[in-house]
Each structure stands twice: as structure tokens, then as C-alpha cells.
Amino acid sequence: MLDTLLPILIAAALALAVIGAGRRVRLWRQGRPARVPLLKGLAAMPRRYLVDLHHVVGRDKVMSNTHVATAGGFVAAAALMILVHGLGLAEGVLGWLLLAASATMFVGSCFVARRRRNPPSRLSKGPWMRLPKSLMAFSLSVFAVTLPAVGLLPEDFGGWVVALVLSAVLVWGLGEMFFGMTWGGPMKHAFAGALHLAFHRRAERFGEGNRSTGLKALDLDDPEAPLGVETPSDFTWNQLLGFDACVQCGRCEAMCPAFAAGQPLNPKKLIQDMVVGMAGGSDAAYAGSPYPGQPVGEHQGSAHGPIVAREGKALVDAETLWSCTTCRACVEECPMMIEHVDAIVDMRRFLTLEHGNTPNKGAEVLDNLIATDNPGGFDPGARMHWAADLELPLMADLQQVDVLLWLGDGAYDMRNQRTLRSLVKVLRAADVDFAVLGNEERDSGDVARRLGDEATFQSLAKRNIATLAKYRFQRIVTCDPHSFHVLGNEYGELGGHYEVRHHSTYIAELYEAGRLHFKPWKGGGVTYHDPCYLGRYNGEYEAPRNVLKALGIEVAEMERSGFRSRCCGGGGGAPITDIPGERRIPDMRMKDVGETGAELVAVGCPQCTAMLEGVVDATAEVRDIAELVANALTEAPEASAGAAQQSSNRPQAVEVA
Amino acid sequence: MSDIVRRDPRKEWIARNRLHPQHLEVLAELGQGAASEWMGPAGLIRRNPHAVGFMGPNGLKRIDRSGVQQGAGGGGAAKSAAQSKPLVEIESPAFLVAVVPDMAGGRLTGHDRDLLGLARQLADADPAARGAVLAVVFGEHKEDDFEGAGVDRLLHLTGAEVDGFAPEARLGALVAMDRAWMPRHWLLPDSKLGGADLGRRLAARLGERPATGVWQLEADDEAAMGWRCTARGAAGTVDFQRAMPRLVLALAECAEPVSETRHAAEPLALPEVLPSQLSRIQDLGQVAVDPAGVALSEAEFILSAGNGVRDWDGFHHAAEVLGATEGASRVAVDDGFMARDRQVGATGTWVTARVYVAVGISGAIQHLQGIQTCDKVVAINMDPGCDMIKRADLAVIGDSAKVLEALVALVEQSREEKRNAA
Amino acid sequence: MRPESHHNGSLAVTVLVSVGRHPLTGRGRRADQDARAVELARSLTSAEVELLHAGRLDEGSEAALRGYLGMGFDSLSLLEQPVGADVLPAVAESLEAAGPQLVIAGERAEQGEGSGLLPYLLAERLGWPLVSGLAAVEDVTEGVATLLQALPRGQRRRLQVRLPAIVTVDAAAPAPRQSAYGPARRGRLEVQAAAVMDDADLAQWQAQPARKRPKRLKIVKAASARDRFKAAAAKAEGGGGQVLTDVAPEEGAAAIFKLLKEEGVLR
Structure with missing residues (x-):
């Protein structure tokens, strides 16, 4: 039978x-x-x-x-x-x-x-x-x-x-x-x-050591091309296919800093909501952790209906999308290789470019970027005021150098100016042929792009590319991983191809070339926080640790470090959109630091510095790697003193605080 | 009670005489007691040299041995100086300079006085043919020093129709005045909701193109009225040099206020009765605004809470009793005790309050940036070394909850007294 | 009875918008006050809002004007005017033809003379009442608008005005919404020819970038040498305040109370 x-x-x-x-x-x-x-x-x-x-x-x-x-x-x-x-x-x-x-x-x-x-x-x-x-x-x-x-x-x-x-x-x-x-x-x-x-939308990410992390540009020249994603059917078909592949294993949820902070985001639920929207219906059947603070069953959508309603509820609330710090922890963990961050930014693009609804300080920051080329709305002519005493060489004067030092918007921030001063001191100690763009520099466009304002990003990027095209340099060095990522991975699509180094990478190279000499480390325990945009976005986990090793520091690693590093909460415009949660992400990260017993946490990103230093009653101090290196600088030992003297025709390292 | 200070030459003499046995007693009585000397328990005179003198601007201690520092009595001095200013009277003016002061709060504002100073410049320019300054005041006022401010003639218009926000009635009066006396110059303060509004209405009605945002005036024979002015335009980014027109809206500090002369401030009345007109704008009166609902950037008095506040009910109660707008530091907002729109600082709202009371706020650099333009900062904090204390004009080191409680008690007590007195 | 304006559909509102100028960089933008005026108009229920601009259309001004369209408008009427023209006749004629019930404008322009006279001249010419410094429009019923006027320090005054009227707003009005790129790009600028009148006066004036105004010196007019000495030697203001340590809470409170009294913030 x-x-x-x-x-x-x-x-x-x-x-x-x-x-x-x-x-x-x-x-x-x-x-x-x-x-x-x-x-x-x-x-x-x-x-x-x-x-x-x-x-x-x-x-x-x-x-x-x-x-x-x-x-x-x-x-x-x-x-x-x-x-x-x-x-x-x-x-x-x-x-x-x-x-x-x-x-x-x-x-x-x-x-x-x-x-x-x-x-x-x-x-x-x-x-x-x-x-x-x-x-x-x-x-x-x-x-x-x-x-x-x-x-x-x-x-x-x-x-x-x-x-x-x-x-x-x-x-x-x-x-x-x-x-x-x-x-x-x-x-x-x-x-x-x-x-x-x-049919993955980022075929280039497959293969040993390959990564593809830059956001894809919108076509702004075509007036018919949609500005971001309004309905599930506005995603490309292979994005929808990707959402459908989700196994709901929740590894993204376990890693998501916003979820842990109690903000209304759960990457897994978001992907499932997209699946619900694609097929049409309500999210009532979803059987995993909800968005913190939002019960399941209140949202519904359809393939051609809006994902975020202008008023009331649709498939997803706007706060969910604005909670993301774009730290890519979910993407890094996803066994199905789903691109959560792309999807979130696609939806943010629609909210910003069509709804005009960037929350909290978002609109102000974008207006500032449009009017003054920096998010703080500062006078673009005041970009170099912090370095009035440093006599930094300008690209406009030199035209051609080895290293173009990209300062980033940290040039307006008093805390980051200390890092920049340290970096300048290090570059001078290593006798690097460098120059800065000075007032010709603009915001790289990172924040604008993560906030979904592709138009402002492309405007800034195109003008920066035009400025950079005037000069000749071997590579760009920056202490801002966000600028690093944007210049290195996202300007290419708009015609700007550069060799970009994070300052930790460059310092490691200088040290290996014997151009820097350090005093032995005398401080207490140190841990290192991997910035998302340096680590997960660009795969640079080793160079900062090598620099710390060269300084004689033994890093007490946090439980979540390397590719699993927990975000500081400062990426993706999250401090600007500022969606309330139950906890603050930097507080959680500082707790991670505290668990290692370290007295000092080394960082390599102005955002991380600002976020971690904003933690009240922190157990550890925050120092940028450049500051640690600058403080440890010492003369070359006798043997190589002659070599050092040969090139002493340029200004000596300036003592900076 | 009379506020005339009665001098007692004997006491003043004792106050100046450090060797007089009643010296300290009299000092205490006069309320000037800087106790630099006192009788010790052993009957010896003890001296504290640190209590003598005051810090000069260069950081050096200065000692004023004139005795005034300890026993400065001379209360009547200001009054007598005012009376000693020469009185200038202009009997038959060659022309009139009409000024419409704002009279905010019923008194001449600093801006009004500057404007009157400017009017005097115009009136007194030609000693051979001096003009008179005519001030137009609407509604009841509390000002008693029009003389010292440089007013020769005073037109005081009262009545329900010009009270409150009554631009149409006031404009009617000004037009009647213009017709009656043809002032050579019209000066109004270019101030929000005062002269700026009325002056522009007058300009539109008279068909005169005014100069707005004027901050400088200089004589110029080539100009039609003999004066040139510099006017701010384009949102304060451009200066226009132009001949001065008949109607001028001037900014604050456009001229020095009158200080050395007194003037007649002789009352005038309009020759004709104002035609009553139907107003198309009706003033329904001021709206009670809940201080808590006032936008932080506009608030005048802010009570701001930080990480050091434990007793939140007490804090909210204090804000309510004091009538202060609530603010908060970033930490207090992050911790969920206050709403995000209450955050003060570079990352929150930049505030312009006249008095800013920081309770338990240590003063992060972003916070201090946000309160840069506050006039008076009061800090209540446990930590005497924090940055907020350095910024504060008055700092009280102690438990904020108790200090606030005591402050609330004081305020309630004084209100009670006021009510009983009234 | 239903409000009259509701009978024939909605309240016709025209917002006068100008090309602004960023104070630091001088780039063209939505003028701040005009953008607030648009926001105020947007917040009116059942209002039909038109945008009107008089000026020249070029690359710089187009980006700024599209900033207003980005607040959610399909079109903006543009009365073509050369640089240095007096736009009063053109705007007045346009308003007379369109006949809106309410005209909202920013208090002052960020470019040109920026005298803030235009609304007043329009009101005089059209014979309409004008209210300045608006914070909100509370209600429009039967041709009468109830308005909230902003007074200093967050205070408000309620006014009623008979329509048609012109109202102006300044920084106390609600902050403008974000200008979205999509609608800004799609919106139409409807250029209309209009009468041109040269502003002859403006051409005669010399314009230059604003100079920093000198800070007023504190001149002490003192009768005696001692007073002059005291004034010169007086403690510079703000150089560190009074710190009360180890005091009872009551003493501290009394000191604060005194300061609050002196400043007159206690009511």
C-alpha cells in the first residue's frame, strides 16, 4: 500500500x-x-x-x-x-x-x-x-x-x-x-x-576578507526615482527576498545596543515586519521579543501601503527606525547575511527626504549642514581656530604632500581638539610630510547620510571631492572613523577614490617603520573600545591594539570586543535623533569597561570619546589613542639619533597639553 | 513710611572714629559692620586685618581710609545731586522733536532714555534756534523723572481707548499731534512690540519713509534735514548710510542718555478732541501663562535640576511656588526625571534667563555654554569645587532639598505678609 | 451657527515669503521668520495656503524658495521683480486680485533694507488691520480671528481682529517644520509678470557690511575725587561670585531670596 x-x-x-x-x-x-x-x-x-x-x-x-x-x-x-x-x-x-x-x-x-x-x-x-x-x-x-x-x-x-x-x-x-x-x-x-x-545585493561582501559596508547612493538626477522606501514594495526585490530569509534566531537582537537600551528597536522584529508588510497583514502572529515598550499586534501594513504613517500607526513606528545607531552589529551577526542597516537607512531616507520628519535635533543639524557645512552651525571660517598656534601647513600652500590630515568636525569640539593636537604632535615627531585642508574642509556627510538626507550628503561629498581633486597626496589620515569610512568606502561611488588610513593604523605603520619612540607605560589597567566604524565597518581591529602594545600597554579586553564590540551609542545620528529608552547605550558600554577593572579606556573615535565621557560616575577615564601616543613620545635612542637629526630642519614637535 | 534718610552727624562721626568706645556699636547700627576689630574675651582689642578693605580690579587689596567704607552714611547725596543739576528751559522752541517712549512697565526704559538723549542732540544742535523735546506717553505711568531724562514738553494721553494694545487709537493720536504741531522730527524706539510697531504704522500713515534700526547719527550739511544716520538692515548684517528722514526708529544705545541737565517736562494737551474710532483690533488682555509651559529659550527665571537632586517632588514644588520655569541638565533628562524639551545647554536649549538657579548641577562645559547669556546664576550644590560654583554669582554649598525647602518657606512667608499688609 | 468661512470651504491664507540669508555664511535659505509664518499657516485647520514671493528668480533664490515648497506645497507664486525694485505695488495688486482673508508674513527680511515696513505699507494700502509679533492663531470664526501675540519672556496677549487682516510673526512663533527635499524638488515656481517700480531711495544709500557697534563705556560722572576713585577701583563685575559655605539652609535660602527679590523675578 x-x-x-x-x-x-x-x-x-x-x-x-x-x-x-x-x-x-x-x-x-x-x-x-x-x-x-x-x-x-x-x-x-x-x-x-x-x-x-x-x-x-x-x-x-x-x-x-x-x-x-x-x-x-x-x-x-x-x-x-x-x-x-x-x-x-x-x-x-x-x-x-x-x-x-x-x-x-x-x-x-x-x-x-x-x-x-x-x-x-x-x-x-x-x-x-x-x-x-x-x-x-x-x-x-x-x-x-x-x-x-x-x-x-x-x-x-x-x-x-x-x-x-x-x-x-x-x-x-x-x-x-x-x-x-x-x-x-x-x-x-x-x-x-x-x-x-x-541574489544578494552586496555580492562583493562574499569571499575571504571581503567586506562591503558603504551605503548605496540614491539617484538624485532622475526626478522619477523614488527617494528612499515608503512601502515594502519600494525595496528592491532581492531586499525583500533577503527579509524572507530570516530564521528569527535573534542573534541580531542579542547584539543590538538599542534593543538592550530599551529603545523601541529589535532588528529581528523589524525584518519580520517587512515580511508581514510584503505579504500584507498584521504583526500579531509574530512570536519573538517585541520592540521594547510596544506590544505586538498593534501594527499592520501591506505591500503597497506606507511603512511609517504620517499620523497614527502603520507597519513600523518612526522611532523604531531612528533608534538605530547603524553600528552593524546585527549585520555582522546575521547568519543569513541580511542587510538591516541598508533597509533602515532606505526607510529613513523617505522619512527625511519626503516627509521632512527627522526627529528632535535632526532637522536643525541638517539645516546647519546645508548652510554652514558642519552639523553644529559654526562659522566655516572658524574651522581652524583651535590650531591658531600650531601653524599647520595648508594644502592650498603646499599643493602636494604625503599625508592629507582630515580633521573632521571634531575641529569645532573642544574635547576633540585635544586629540587633534596630540595627533599633530605625533605626526611632527615622526617627521611626516602632512598638511590640512583648513577652511576648505567640510563635513564628510556621514551624519547627513545616516539621517537619510542623501541630497545633503551628495552635495557635501561632491564639493569635498572637487576640493580634494585640486591637490596631490598619497593618502588621507583621519582620527574620525566616520570620515574614514565615508571617504574610503562611500565617496568611490561618486567619483572620489582615496587611500584612507585611520590614525591608529598610520601610527602603527610609523612605529613599525621606526619613526616613533615611546616611553614605557606607567599608568594602570587599560581596555580598548572598538569603534563600530573602524572595526565592523572597516575590519581594523589589530592596528589600535598594536599601537597600545607598542606603548607597553596590555589591553584587558572587554567581553564584547572586536567584531562583537558594543556600540557607544554615538553612530548613525542616534544622539541627534535621541529616541528615549530605559537606559543609555554609553552607560552600558562604560559598565562593560568597568567590568574589566580598567582605569582607562582607549578609543579611536571622537563620537565614542564624547559618548563615553558623557557617562556620569564613570570608573574609567577616556583617552584617544593619539593622546596616549603623544604623551608617551620620547627622543629616539642614541643609535638612531643621527638619523633623527638629519631631518630636523622642520619645526620641532610643539608641546601641547 | 518716609524714605527720607535722616543723617545723624554724631553717629557718622563715631563711625569714622575707630577709637571711639561706641564705634562698633554704631557701625552695627548703621548696618555697615565690617568687624575688623573687636574686644576679645581677655579685654584685649583683636584685629583682623583681612577684614579691612576691598579687592581692587587688579586683585590688590585697597583700603579706603576716608571712613566711608565703614560708615558711609550720606543717603541724601543722590537726591541733592539731582536737584543740583541745572534746569534748562526752552520757552519758545524753534521746532519740536517728538519722541514716543515705550514706557514698558510704566517707566522710561533704558532704550527710551537713549532715545531722549538722541532727541536732545537734535534739539540742541543749533544753540541759536533750539528745539524742544516733546514726549508722548500713553496710559498710566509711574515715571517721576521726565525732567532728568530730557523732556521739555510732555503730552500724557490716558483713557480706555489707548490702554493695552491699541495701535489704532494711538496712531490716531499721533496723527492728530502731527497735524497740530508738525514736529520736525519723530523718534521712536525700534523695540519689539513698542515703537517698532507704532513707528511703522505712523510711517505708513504719514507716507514718510522712515529710517529703521538707526544706531548712529552725525551732522551733515548736505542732507536735507542736516543729519546723516547709520541704519542696520538685512537682519543686522548691513549698515546703510543715508540722509536722516523725518521719522527715525532707533536702536538702544543710539545716544548717551541725558545726565547733566534737568528739563521742564511741561504738560501739554492736544488742541482737539480725538475722534473716537471703531477699532478693528480688540485687546482681550494678557493670557495667564503657566511658567512651566514657557519655552526655555524665552523664560525669564529658570529653576534647573541636575544629577544632585534627589527630592524631585520638592523640586517641582519649589518651581511652582517660585513661579520659575523648570530646566534640567542632560543627566536629569537622561535619567528620565525631566522631559527632553527641558534640557538646558549646548546640546539642549540655549537659555537667556535673567536669573538661573542651578540645583545640583555640577556644570559640564556644554551646560555652561547654554547659560552663557544668563544675567545672574545661583548655584545650590554639595560640591564646592564644581564648575557651576565658579560660574555662579551666588553659590550656596549644602543640601539642595533643605535649601529649597527653606526658600519656599521664605517666599510663602513673604507672600503671607504682603497679603496681610494689603 | 457654522463659521462663515467654512461655508465656502476654507480660509484663504497667503503667506509672503522672501529669500533669506544665513547670518554666518550668507547662503540663501528659507528666511527664518517667513518659514515660521508658513508653519503658522500650515497649522491652521481648513486653511487654503498660498505662497507668494516677489523678486528675481535665479539659482540662489530658487534653492531658497524651494525650501518653502519643501514644507509641503505644490506651488509658489513668484512675481518677477528686478533687484532693487520696490515690491509694494506688485504684491498689493496681487493680493487685491487674489483676495485672501489672512496674510501672514515674517516681521523683517534678511536681505535688502530689511526695514519690516512692507506689511505696514500693505495694510495701509489695502486698508486692512495689522497685528505684529504673533505666536499663534487660536481660532477663526465668522470673519474674526482670535490671535495670541507674543510678549517678551514668554508672556502672551490675546487679541481679536476682524478679517481680512495682515499679521506678522517673529521668533516667538512656532519653529518651522523641516523642509523635505522631495516636495521641494517637485514643487512648481509659477512665475508671473508684475508691475515694476524702482526703489530710487535705496539706490542712493551706501550699504556696507555691518560694523561692530562700539560697546558703551561706563562713564562715571562723579562730583568728588573720592567717588571717581571708588568707581575706578570698584570690583569688576562677574569676577567670581559670593560663595556661602557651611551655612544653615535658612541662611542660604535667605541669600537666594534676597537676590531673587533684587532681580524682581518673584511675583
Whole structure:
């Protein structure tokens, strides 16, 4: 009886899956067109899955092995089952292989079940709670129906009762695995995820050591091109596909600083809301952690309806989007390679460019950027006032130098001026041929872009590129990772290609070249805070640590450091939009610092400095790496004194406080 | 009670005489007691040289041995000086300079006095043919020194129709005046809601193109009226040099106020009765504004809370009793005790309050930037070394809750006394 | 009875807007007060708001004018006027033709003479009442508008004015909303030809960047040498204040109370 039933069941499941797939593809295709090399992407997919994706999944060894067993077992079992039971090719080794595959899958599903017994809060519940059972049902029933096929059991073992029960279990398993995969069950992630990897909007991020973190530019010259994303269908189709790939593992939620601070953002929920919007409906069925302070079930949307309502509620509240610090912790953690930050900025673009609704000080900052080229609204002619006594060489005078020192808007900030002075002292001690743009410099456009004002960003960027094109220099050095990122990764699309170094990288190079000499470190314990825009955005984790090592400092690492570093709360315009939460992000970060027992936290970013120094009753002082280096500078030892003297025709290092 | 200070030459003499046995007693009585000397328990005279003298501007201690420092009595001096100023009377003026002072609060403002000083310059320019300064005052006033401010003639118009915000009635009066006496010059203060409004109405009605934002005046024979003026335009970014027109709206400090002469301030009356006109603008009176609802940037008196405040109910109560607008430091806002729109400082609101009371605020640089333009800063803080204390004009070191409580008690007590007295 | 203005749909409001100038960089922008005027008009329920500008259309002014469109307008009427023209006749004729109930304008322009006379001249010419320094329009009923006028230090005065009227706003009016790029880019500038009258006076004046005004010196006119000495040797103001340490709360409170009394902030 099973012989006749099984092919029918399998064929039916496959047919339903194909219909579901068609419907799913139709949902994705509501999105805007995107130029993706389809065949090349499909060809690259296995490698992206096996190498890049498992590189992320492999951070959790148990889950990684569980997934290899379950997913690998399932893929093999499904393929073999079609051959063995669907087409009746039971002879020989195939049946045995099917037994092995389903057994492997069963073992994997046991681990899945174990994890679901006391799931961490970041995991979504709901349908996901039945997944281990479904996996077991599938693997067990396939195993059982294969036993007679390989001859381990007689053909009509157990009679029709057993056959019926087995069929019922198999129907459950097939339903979850094939039907559910394309009709929106938990297994959807396998189908959507595979295609998402193939048609990813940032193909360049795959491959060893590659990263792609710059935001993509809007086409402002085309008056018909939409300014950002208003409705779910305004995303490109492969973005929608990416949202659909989410497995709701909640790793993003666990890493998100805004979620931890109790601000109304949960990256996982946001992605799920986009899925809800794409298909139309309410978020009531969502079974994970909600946005802090916002109950589930109050929001709804549709593919062509607004995501954020001008008044009242739609799919997502504006505060959710403005809570993001663009720290990329979610993107870094996402095993499905979903680009949360792109999506958030796309939606912010619409809010700023079409609604004109940048919250709190956002509008003022953008107006300042338009009118004065700096977010504080200061006189552009006063940009160099802090350095009146330093006699900094200007590009306009020199025309050609090795290093163009990009000061950033920190030039207006009294705290950051100390860092800049230290950096100048270090560059002079190392006898670097450098100059600054002076009053010709403008804001890099980082804040404008993260606040969604692409027009102001492009205006600033184009003028900066025109200014930079007047001069010749080898590289740009800056102590602001935000400028670093924008100049290095985002100006390229607008025609500005530069070699940009963060000052920690450059100082490390200078030290290795023997051009800097340090006194031994005499202070207390030190920890290092990785700025998001230096670390996750640009992969620079080593150079700052090397500099600290060269200073004789042994870094007491925080639990969350390196690629898992927790944001200071200062990125993405978050201090400007200032969405209230239950806690402040910098307070949490300073607590991380306190747990290491360090008396000093070294940073490499003006935003981080400002945010961490704003913490009341902090246990550690905040110093920029440049300040630590400048304080440790000493004369070259005797042996190399001659070399130092040769080049003493330029001004000596100026003593700065 | 009479405010005439009665001098007691004997006491003043004792106050000056440090060796007089009643010296300290008299000093205390006169309220000038800088106790630099006192009788010790052993009967010896003890001296505290540090209590003598005052700090000069260069940081050196100066000692004024004239005795005034300790026993400065001379209360009647100011009055007598006012009376000793020469009285200037202009019997038959060659022309009139009409001035319409704002009289904010019923008194001549500093701006009004500057304007009267400017009017005197115009009136007295030609000693052969001197003009008279004619001030027009609307509504009841409390000013008693029109003479000292340089007013020769005073037109005082009262009545319900010119009270409150009555630009149309006042304009009618000015037009009638213009017709009756044809003043050679019209001067009004270019001040918000005062002369700026009325002056422009008058200009539009008379068809005169006025000079607005005038801050400088100099004689110029080539100009039609004999004067040139410098006027601010384009939102204060451009100076226009132009011949002075008949109607001038001048900024504060456009001239030195009159200080050395007294004038007649002779009352005048309009020759004709003002035609009553139907006003299209009706003043419904001032609206009671809850101090707590006043925008921080506009508030006059701010009670601001910081990290050091523990008793929040007490703080809110104090703000209510004092009638102060509430402000807060960033920390107090971040901690959720105050709303974000109450944050003072470079990252919040830049405030312009006349009195800023900082309770438990240590004074981060951003906060101090935000209160730069406050006139008087009072700090209540536990930490005597914090930056807010350095900025403050008056600092009280102590438990803020108790100080506020005592302050509330004082204010309530004084209100009670006032009510009983009234 | 329903308000009259509601019978024929809505209240016709015209906002006069000008090209502003940023005080630090001199770049063209929405003039701050005019933008507040637009915001005030936007906040009126059932108002049909028109924007009107008189001036020249060039690259600099277009960006600034589009700033107003970015506050959510489809179009802006532009009366073409050369630089240095007196825009009064053109604006007055346009208003007479359009016949709005309420005209809102900023108090003063940020460029040109900036005398703030235009609203007054318009009111005189049209014979309409004018109210300056508005903070809010509370209500418009049966051709009478109830207004809140801003007084110094956050105080307010309630006025009623018979429409049609001209009102002006300054910095006390609600802050303007953000100008959004999308609507600003899409909006139309409807250029209309208009009568031109040269401003002959303005051409005769010499304009130069504003000089810093000299700080007024404190001249002490004292009768005696001792008074002059005292004035010269007096403590410079603000050089560190009085600090009361180790005092009872009552004493501290008394000192504060005295200061508050002196400053007259206690009511």
C-alpha cells in the first residue's frame, strides 16, 4: 500500500511546494527591479553558503554542528527520498544512503529539540517550537518507510494500521518540509535563504576578507526615482527576498545596543515586519521579543501601503527606525547575511527626504549642514581656530604632500581638539610630510547620510571631492572613523577614490617603520573600545591594539570586543535623533569597561570619546589613542639619533597639553 | 513710611572714629559692620586685618581710609545731586522733536532714555534756534523723572481707548499731534512690540519713509534735514548710510542718555478732541501663562535640576511656588526625571534667563555654554569645587532639598505678609 | 451657527515669503521668520495656503524658495521683480486680485533694507488691520480671528481682529517644520509678470557690511575725587561670585531670596 501512496504523497508535496514557490516569488517581485547576475549568483551560491555563511554560523559550534547534521541530512534525505520512493529506485546503495541521511537528520533534530526545551529569549517561539517535532516526524517516518525498501523489514510489515500511521506522520513531515518551505512555514528560510545568498545585493561582501559596508547612493538626477522606501514594495526585490530569509534566531537582537537600551528597536522584529508588510497583514502572529515598550499586534501594513504613517500607526513606528545607531552589529551577526542597516537607512531616507520628519535635533543639524557645512552651525571660517598656534601647513600652500590630515568636525569640539593636537604632535615627531585642508574642509556627510538626507550628503561629498581633486597626496589620515569610512568606502561611488588610513593604523605603520619612540607605560589597567566604524565597518581591529602594545600597554579586553564590540551609542545620528529608552547605550558600554577593572579606556573615535565621557560616575577615564601616543613620545635612542637629526630642519614637535 | 534718610552727624562721626568706645556699636547700627576689630574675651582689642578693605580690579587689596567704607552714611547725596543739576528751559522752541517712549512697565526704559538723549542732540544742535523735546506717553505711568531724562514738553494721553494694545487709537493720536504741531522730527524706539510697531504704522500713515534700526547719527550739511544716520538692515548684517528722514526708529544705545541737565517736562494737551474710532483690533488682555509651559529659550527665571537632586517632588514644588520655569541638565533628562524639551545647554536649549538657579548641577562645559547669556546664576550644590560654583554669582554649598525647602518657606512667608499688609 | 468661512470651504491664507540669508555664511535659505509664518499657516485647520514671493528668480533664490515648497506645497507664486525694485505695488495688486482673508508674513527680511515696513505699507494700502509679533492663531470664526501675540519672556496677549487682516510673526512663533527635499524638488515656481517700480531711495544709500557697534563705556560722572576713585577701583563685575559655605539652609535660602527679590523675578 505504501508503494502506491508514497509516490503520490511526494509528488503532491512537490507540486504544492512548486506552487508555493511561485507565489513566494510573486511576493518578492513586488519589489523594485535590481540588477543582479542571476546565473553567476546561483553558481556562487553553494560557496557562499558553505564558506561565508558557515563562517558566521560557526561562531556557535553546537548550533553549527546541529545545523550541518539537520540541514545536510534533510537535503540528502529529500533528494534520495524522491529517487527511492518517488521514482522507485530502491535497489542497491541508494536505500542505505537514505537511511543514513534520515538518521543523521534525526540526530540533528534531537539537538534542535534540546535547544527548544529552554530557548533563550532571543529565539522566536510560535511555529518555530514545532519545528524539531516536524523534523523528527520527517526523519523518522522517512527512515521507517525506507526500512522495507532496503529489505530490513518485510514489505507489508505491521499491516495497514502501521502504514496509515506512518503515512500520517510522513504527511506531517512532508507538509512542514516541502509545503511549509514555500508557503511561509519555518522552513521558508531554506528556500528564501538559498536564493538570498545567490541574489544578494552586496555580492562583493562574499569571499575571504571581503567586506562591503558603504551605503548605496540614491539617484538624485532622475526626478522619477523614488527617494528612499515608503512601502515594502519600494525595496528592491532581492531586499525583500533577503527579509524572507530570516530564521528569527535573534542573534541580531542579542547584539543590538538599542534593543538592550530599551529603545523601541529589535532588528529581528523589524525584518519580520517587512515580511508581514510584503505579504500584507498584521504583526500579531509574530512570536519573538517585541520592540521594547510596544506590544505586538498593534501594527499592520501591506505591500503597497506606507511603512511609517504620517499620523497614527502603520507597519513600523518612526522611532523604531531612528533608534538605530547603524553600528552593524546585527549585520555582522546575521547568519543569513541580511542587510538591516541598508533597509533602515532606505526607510529613513523617505522619512527625511519626503516627509521632512527627522526627529528632535535632526532637522536643525541638517539645516546647519546645508548652510554652514558642519552639523553644529559654526562659522566655516572658524574651522581652524583651535590650531591658531600650531601653524599647520595648508594644502592650498603646499599643493602636494604625503599625508592629507582630515580633521573632521571634531575641529569645532573642544574635547576633540585635544586629540587633534596630540595627533599633530605625533605626526611632527615622526617627521611626516602632512598638511590640512583648513577652511576648505567640510563635513564628510556621514551624519547627513545616516539621517537619510542623501541630497545633503551628495552635495557635501561632491564639493569635498572637487576640493580634494585640486591637490596631490598619497593618502588621507583621519582620527574620525566616520570620515574614514565615508571617504574610503562611500565617496568611490561618486567619483572620489582615496587611500584612507585611520590614525591608529598610520601610527602603527610609523612605529613599525621606526619613526616613533615611546616611553614605557606607567599608568594602570587599560581596555580598548572598538569603534563600530573602524572595526565592523572597516575590519581594523589589530592596528589600535598594536599601537597600545607598542606603548607597553596590555589591553584587558572587554567581553564584547572586536567584531562583537558594543556600540557607544554615538553612530548613525542616534544622539541627534535621541529616541528615549530605559537606559543609555554609553552607560552600558562604560559598565562593560568597568567590568574589566580598567582605569582607562582607549578609543579611536571622537563620537565614542564624547559618548563615553558623557557617562556620569564613570570608573574609567577616556583617552584617544593619539593622546596616549603623544604623551608617551620620547627622543629616539642614541643609535638612531643621527638619523633623527638629519631631518630636523622642520619645526620641532610643539608641546601641547 | 518716609524714605527720607535722616543723617545723624554724631553717629557718622563715631563711625569714622575707630577709637571711639561706641564705634562698633554704631557701625552695627548703621548696618555697615565690617568687624575688623573687636574686644576679645581677655579685654584685649583683636584685629583682623583681612577684614579691612576691598579687592581692587587688579586683585590688590585697597583700603579706603576716608571712613566711608565703614560708615558711609550720606543717603541724601543722590537726591541733592539731582536737584543740583541745572534746569534748562526752552520757552519758545524753534521746532519740536517728538519722541514716543515705550514706557514698558510704566517707566522710561533704558532704550527710551537713549532715545531722549538722541532727541536732545537734535534739539540742541543749533544753540541759536533750539528745539524742544516733546514726549508722548500713553496710559498710566509711574515715571517721576521726565525732567532728568530730557523732556521739555510732555503730552500724557490716558483713557480706555489707548490702554493695552491699541495701535489704532494711538496712531490716531499721533496723527492728530502731527497735524497740530508738525514736529520736525519723530523718534521712536525700534523695540519689539513698542515703537517698532507704532513707528511703522505712523510711517505708513504719514507716507514718510522712515529710517529703521538707526544706531548712529552725525551732522551733515548736505542732507536735507542736516543729519546723516547709520541704519542696520538685512537682519543686522548691513549698515546703510543715508540722509536722516523725518521719522527715525532707533536702536538702544543710539545716544548717551541725558545726565547733566534737568528739563521742564511741561504738560501739554492736544488742541482737539480725538475722534473716537471703531477699532478693528480688540485687546482681550494678557493670557495667564503657566511658567512651566514657557519655552526655555524665552523664560525669564529658570529653576534647573541636575544629577544632585534627589527630592524631585520638592523640586517641582519649589518651581511652582517660585513661579520659575523648570530646566534640567542632560543627566536629569537622561535619567528620565525631566522631559527632553527641558534640557538646558549646548546640546539642549540655549537659555537667556535673567536669573538661573542651578540645583545640583555640577556644570559640564556644554551646560555652561547654554547659560552663557544668563544675567545672574545661583548655584545650590554639595560640591564646592564644581564648575557651576565658579560660574555662579551666588553659590550656596549644602543640601539642595533643605535649601529649597527653606526658600519656599521664605517666599510663602513673604507672600503671607504682603497679603496681610494689603 | 457654522463659521462663515467654512461655508465656502476654507480660509484663504497667503503667506509672503522672501529669500533669506544665513547670518554666518550668507547662503540663501528659507528666511527664518517667513518659514515660521508658513508653519503658522500650515497649522491652521481648513486653511487654503498660498505662497507668494516677489523678486528675481535665479539659482540662489530658487534653492531658497524651494525650501518653502519643501514644507509641503505644490506651488509658489513668484512675481518677477528686478533687484532693487520696490515690491509694494506688485504684491498689493496681487493680493487685491487674489483676495485672501489672512496674510501672514515674517516681521523683517534678511536681505535688502530689511526695514519690516512692507506689511505696514500693505495694510495701509489695502486698508486692512495689522497685528505684529504673533505666536499663534487660536481660532477663526465668522470673519474674526482670535490671535495670541507674543510678549517678551514668554508672556502672551490675546487679541481679536476682524478679517481680512495682515499679521506678522517673529521668533516667538512656532519653529518651522523641516523642509523635505522631495516636495521641494517637485514643487512648481509659477512665475508671473508684475508691475515694476524702482526703489530710487535705496539706490542712493551706501550699504556696507555691518560694523561692530562700539560697546558703551561706563562713564562715571562723579562730583568728588573720592567717588571717581571708588568707581575706578570698584570690583569688576562677574569676577567670581559670593560663595556661602557651611551655612544653615535658612541662611542660604535667605541669600537666594534676597537676590531673587533684587532681580524682581518673584511675583
